[in-house]
Amino acid sequence: MLIHIVINGEKRKIHCGPDDMLMEVLRDAGYKSVKCGCDTTNCGLCTVWLDDKPVLSCSVPAMRCNNRNVTTLEGVQEEAALIGSLLVDEGADQCGFCSPGLIMNIIAMKRELKDPTEEEILHYLAGNLCRCTGYMSQLRAVKKYMGVEE
Template sequence: MLVHIFINGEKRKVHCQPDAMLLEVLRDAGCKSVKCGCDTTNCGLCTVWLDGKPVLSCSVPAARVNERHVTTLEGIQDEAEAFGKYLVGEGAEQCGFCSPGLIMNVVAMKKELDHPTDDEIRHYLEGNLCRCTGYMGQMRAIRQYVDEEVEA
């Protein structure tokens, strides 16, 4: 089947199987930041933005994104780098496998929520699993990123 998708602002024609998930299509299109970590929609590693909202690409049929806009980490490099510096500063990047999905959600949260509380941050990010950090370093980095961006 042929699907027309805007990937990081570029319109692409994608040939895929009728049962293909967006995750597969994006990886085939070269978006290697989009990862599969669980196959059960529980880890958050495959998070992308669909029309500006975070979604788990492993649970979105590619056929449903026809003529829609998908943004991956490759499409928000400046924002990702800005937040990534906070992760590194807190030693929260560890292996980095979960970082793309986390970054996609943190940047989306910053755009959506004004002055989020720690509870709001935890709720927004509850689907992002990390097996390395214990989350405290990530939480400190998120808090610093959100607070500094709000003040700027």
């Protein structure tokens, strides 16, 4: 099946099978920031935006993205670099495998929530798993990015 999709502002025509998930299609198209960590929608590594809302691309059939907009980490490099530097400053970078999905959710959260509480931040990011850092350093970096540091 041929789908028409806008990825990071670029109109694309992509062939996909009826069972292909968005994550696979994006990786095959060269968007390597989209990663697979679990295939069960439990880790958040595959987070992208579909029409500006975060989704787990491992659970979205690619054909449902026909005539829609998808944003990957490659499409938000300036904001991602800022968050990345804050994560490094707080010692939350470690292996970095989870960073793309986490960063996509952090940016989406900043666009959605104004002056969030710590509880709201933790709730928003609950689906992002990290096997290396522990979450306190990530939380400090997120608070700085959101402008709600203590």
